[in-house]
Amino acid sequence: MITALAGGVGASKLLRGMVEVVRPEDLTVIVNTGDDLELFGLYISPDVDIVTYTLAGLVDEERGWGFKGDTFNCLEMLSRYGHDTWFKLGDKDLATHLHRTLLMKRGYTLSEATAEICRSLGVRSRVIPMSNDRVVSMVHTDTGTMTFEEYLVKHGMKPEVRGVYYEGADKAKPAPGVIEALDEAKLIVICPSNPVVSIGPILAVEGVRRALREAKGRVVAVSPIIAGRPVKGPADRLLKAIGVEVSAYGVAELYRDFLDVMIIDEVDAALKPRIEDLGIEVVAAPTLMKSLEDKVRLAKIVLSLG
């Protein structure tokens, strides 16, 4: 049994590779919900959707999110109706949000709604949102405090980030199955997701960090930072904002209390001794995932460490 902690795009690339080499049934993914938001009266869970669509083989691999072959006709009309359409909602994607919102209005928790969506889309791995309680990743910037999703999409990462916090995290209980999946896993994989706003919120949920520290399985992380830069997104700006070195070493520091193995990119091999000094084993490997072959190769390396 393998349990992965995942954000959105970066994580889904590795997960895409993993389901090629393990039975999907043997994989549980605990997903960040710190970017969840309500728009047009609909409950939207961006990272849960990216992971679900990826595992269903339906994700738009080019964009990294949404359904492949989706259209944006509804959004275009919403814009004509005067709505701010900074968040890109595809037409098929809308069905997920409508369906989820309907289920939740009927009393389903987010994790129950997610399980139902996975079932409909033929996903055989377990996808568990980190919590059924609302946690929102917020960033303090020079132009005000906003949600991370607004900072990323609406403001195009332009404001200067001064700090990050997870609103609601102090009261958030792990969703059913989260702690069990960590306890029972032979291997726990921290996906190459943003350590601050993708993995960070999951770690902030009650009991998660302790379960990782006490895990029987090995905990293996893949660094999302290669040569001092994130593959995508603003991990560098966020790490800087919280005073952490923008490198695989900085990420290892954040995870040092529970991490057994850090997979860093070959180009970062020089960081190996410093990370090992934290008591963490290091494996240097090609970690940039462009093709399916890249994803499968990295997944195999991760799995070999279990």
Add this chain to the structure above:
Amino acid sequence: MITALAGGVGASKLLRGMVEVVRPEDLTVIVNTGDDLELFGLYISPDVDIVTYTLAGLVDEERGWGFKGDTFNCLEMLSRYGHDTWFKLGDKDLATHLHRTLLMKRGYTLSEATAEICRSLGVRSRVIPMSNDRVVSMVHTDTGTMTFEEYLVKHGMKPEVRGVYYEGADKAKPAPGVIEALDEAKLIVICPSNPVVSIGPILAVEGVRRALREAKGRVVAVSPIIAGRPVKGPADRLLKAIGVEVSAYGVAELYRDFLDVMIIDEVDAALKPRIEDLGIEVVAAPTLMKSLEDKVRLAKIVLSLG
């Protein structure tokens, strides 16, 4: 000033012609809401939408409803999620329903939301839903009682209709502007819509029938029945079910207490004396509207009677 009473497809054809020959600003359309329904948590007003899209020049003229060039990707996914998708919702169309639902959640009445949608789509005529109170056209059939919309779309008009009633009509007040539009009109047009489930619900709203009887302007109806058959839809079955002759004469009987002029099709010229016996003036004209020219020609005849 011209005021029209309208249902969906049949009415919109005539209205399409009318806005070619009158200033759109001079036209007020009072629209049936007896087919309104809630689906996927969204408030849907089928006839209001058909009329609005038609007046905006955006309707799919082939189908008679929805936006031209719309796609159905969201609906297809909703079906995959296990939803019953008997009601055809286009992706652009969904934006209207999302927008309307959001406005109504914010406290807009249906008529206020309709005015806002018209404004966004550049409709210069006034479109007023008959009532802001909920009225639902229900049909008793041999397989049970259902909404007219379910009978029409979900059950494809297959059950045998035994009766029709308008749930909520006894408590429905006219929307703001409805009675005034009837009082002030120089010409009132009863569109060639289903007399039982399109015009009938409007007439059942408090004060509407009296305002029509007492109208200063002339009241002119276009028969939706040509040669004993409706152009589209189940008007014949519904007229039969309520014991009314399936002909322009039967329709005239339903409207006899307020109708000044009935426009019947040329092929029905033989009905003229019988309708005149009801005290109603009769004009026989080509009433089948296929091309824009047909619509404009009929609109001109209607307007010449004002």
